[in-house]
Amino acid sequence: MKALSLCIILLLSLNSYATTEVTATVSQNPVAVGQAFTLEIIADDTLPASEFDSSVLLRQNFVVGSTSTGRQHTSINGVSSTQTRWTTTLLVREEGSYLIPSFSIGGQQTIPIQLKAKTIAAIEPSKDQVRMEVSLDNAQVYIGQPVRFTAKIWVANSLDQANIIAPSMLGAKIEKLGDDKQDLEIVDGKRYRTLLRHWLITPEKAGQFEVKGPRLSGLANDINRRARPVDIAAQTLSLEVKAPPADFPGTWLPSTDVLLYEEIQPLQSDYQQGQAFTRIINLTIAGITEAQLPEISIDYGDNFRVYPEDYQDRTIVKDGIVFAQRSLNVALIPVNTGELSLPGWSVPWWDLGSDQLATAKIAERTMTVVAAPINQQLANLQPSATDTPQAPSQATTSIWTWLFAIAWLVTLGLLVWSVKRRRGAPLQQSEQPPSPEQADGLNNQPWQRFANACQQQQSQVAEHALRQWLNQQPTSRELEMQLQQLSRENWGNNAQAALDLKQFYQQCASIKKKLKAKKEQGQSALSSLNP
Numbered sequence: 257m258k259a260l261s262l263c264i265i266l267l268l269s270l271n272s273y274a275t276t277e278v279t280a281t282v283s284q285n286p287v288a289v290g291q292a293f294t295l296e297i298i299a300d301d302t303l304p305a306s307e308f309d310s311s312v313l314l315r316q317n318f319v320v321g322s323t324s325t326g327r328q329h330t331s332i333n334g335v336s337s338t339q340t341r342w343t344t345t346l347l348v349r350e351e352g353s354y355l356i357p358s359f360s361i362g363g364q365q366t367i368p369i370q371l372k373a374k375t376i377a378a379i380e381p382s383k384d385q386v387r388m389e390v391s392l393d394n395a396q397v398y399i400g401q402p403v404r405f406t407a408k409i410w411v412a413n414s415l416d417q418a419n420i421i422a423p424s425m426l427g428a429k430i431e432k433l434g435d436d437k438q439d440l441e442i443v444d445g446k447r448y449r450t451l452l453r454h455w456l457i458t459p460e461k462a463g464q465f466e467v468k469g470p471r472l473s474g475l476a477n478d479i480n481r482r483a484r485p486v487d488i489a490a491q492t493l494s495l496e497v498k499a500p501p502a503d504f505p506g507t508w509l510p511s512t513d514v515l516l517y518e519e520i521q522p523l524q525s526d527y528q529q530g531q532a533f534t535r536i537i538n539l540t541i542a543g544i545t546e547a548q549l550p551e552i553s554i555d556y557g558d559n560f561r562v563y564p565e566d567y568q569d570r571t572i573v574k575d576g577i578v579f580a581q582r583s584l585n586v587a588l589i590p591v592n593t594g595e596l597s598l599p600g601w602s603v604p605w606w607d608l609g610s611d612q613l614a615t616a617k618i619a620e621r622t623m624t625v626v627a628a629p630i631n632q633q634l635a636n637l638q639p640s641a642t643d644t645p646q647a648p649s650q651a652t653t654s655i656w657t658w659l660f661a662i663a664w665l666v667t668l669g670l671l672v673w674s675v676k677r678r679r680g681a682p683l684q685q686s687e688q689p690p691s692p693e694q695a696d697g698l699n700n701q702p703w704q705r706f707a708n709a710c711q712q713q714q715s716q717v718a719e720h721a722l723r724q725w726l727n728q729q730p731t732s733r734e735l736e737m738q739l740q741q742l743s744r745e746n747w748g749n750n751a752q753a754a755l756d757l758k759q760f761y762q763q764c765a766s767i768k769k770k771l772k773a774k775k776e777q778g779q780s781a782l783s784s785l786n787p
Contacts (some may be wrong), residue, residue, distance in 0.1 A: 276363060277364065278298070278361040279367075280295065280359065282294065286374065287371060291640070292485035292487035294346070297565075299361050301336065301362055303340045307324070307340075308325075313344070314370075321473065327339065349500070353371070386476050388410070389490070390470065390490040390491060390493065391511065392457075398500060400510055402457065403457050404454055404576070408450060410448040410454050415486070418474035424467075426465060428460060429460065430456070430457050440461075459495070459544065462498060462499040464497075465495045466495075467495050469491050472487070473488075474486055490598060512608050514541050514542070518536060518537050518538070519536040520621075521705070526624035528627065529590055529626065529628045533663050536586075540575055542582050546570070546582075558591070559592055560588045560591065561591060563588075564584065564585075567585075568582070590623075595624060599620055600617070600621070600623040647655075706721035707765075709721055710761035714757075718760075722735075722764070732771055740766065759780065
């Protein structure tokens with residue numbers, strides 16, 4: 257009985273499978289040479305995507321694009337139906353007759369399609385449904401000097417399944433630049449939707465090169481909403497790449513502008529021996545990418561202990577110009593006293609505006625380092641020559657030796673504890689209550705620099721100081737949003753009215769005050785729960 261049931265089920269499934277209907281159609285016939293068209297295969301059943309194999313079309317001299325698979329379920333008056341649809345983009349490069357062979361789908365064969373390809377005269381771009389124009393912002397550059405490649409696309413109605421293949425060039429690095437910009441334009445009384453896309457081409461070899469334009473494909477809908485495939489290749493542009501001057505010193509660095517400056521935190525008239533401070537070096541270079549930023553290497557000698565952090569790099573696009581930024585924070589601890597020299601640093605670069613060598617530099621800085629109070633106390637412990645007996649006994653010498661050894665060990669321990677406390681890493685919490693400045697943040701120096709920069713209307717310095725202060729605090733969404741507003745003002749593409757930094761500082765200070773009050777309320781509520 258079980259065997260009979262199994263045979264009935266098998267026969268029903270085979271019968272259902274055998275009734276699957278499969279059709280194959282093309283979007284147009286004949287087709288135009290060099291213009292894409294679509295092959296569509298529909299099966300009235302739920303089938304896996306692997307049932308259709310487009311590789312056989314390659315043997316028929318077709319250029320085969322991507323294949324999409326879709327399924328549709330419908331139910332009308334209680335009757336359900338299912339369709340599986342495969343859509344493939346094809347293209348032929350020469351005139352002649354072509355054959356789309358029969359495909360085996362779901363146990364059924366499609367009917368072969370005889371196809372003719374003809375050469376069709378190109379249509380004027382301004383009268384076509386889709387057109388594309390390209391340009392380079394500079395036809396002559398140096399090795400390592402990025403050049404911006406722009407493609408602008410006009411679409412009369414709509415473009416579905418659009419795909420843009422990037423431009424190509426030998427001996428160059430090409431990457432997409434920023435986001436696409438969409439707009440509406442009217443050309444010769446006809447309305448178009450436009451798309452603007454940029455790429456950054458960084459040549460790595462000298463010589464004459466050709467930049468092959470991008471390629472656009474998709475399905476364009478005409479005024480009657482009839483879809484027709486499009487495949488547009490933009491024109492090829494020429495680019496001359498020059499070699500760097502032979503006498504250029506250091507690593508080649510072409511740019512239109514370089515900004516280099518330093519910050520010392522805290523900035524004081526003198527420092528104590530063993531007191532840590534931070535030196536921040538900021539470098540901004542126009543017209544290059546992060547990969548081209550130079551190394552910042554400075555030899556501080558034996559006067560300082562040096563603790564550098566990792567680079568903080570980022571790329572900014574402002575008014576169509578690319579800026580690469582590098583920031584280096586170095587913690588320094590003076591180990592000697594007196595007038596110590598903080599070394600300067602310089603970077604040579606090639607000024608593309610004047611086409612000559614230029615140098616950006618940080619000047620050498622002299623700083624006064626005084627002995628730490630603990631060292632002065634140690635000096636006071638040492639006996640003077642007049643107090644030392646002319647002929648000390650062996651027992652007296654031994655006592656003084658032990659006293660000096662104990663004092664030296666105690667002093668060393670106090671010095672280590674003092675340095676760790678100044679560096680913000682105390683071993684134990686102090687019993688003395690923190691000052692308002694300490695309770696307001698781990699390091700109030702960045703906030704003071706932020707306030708001073710706002711007072712002096714220095715927006716970029718204010719942004720850097722506020723970002724550094726926020727990095728030391730618990731997350732604050734309100735202040736993060738204020739920082740984003742300041743960053744958009746400094747580096748945004750759209751022209752905006754100048755930000756009133758004094759008013760901006762008052763807003764940030766008000767938010768900071770509210771956050772401090774919430775924190776104190778939370779601590780008060782928590783302490784009331786403790787016995």
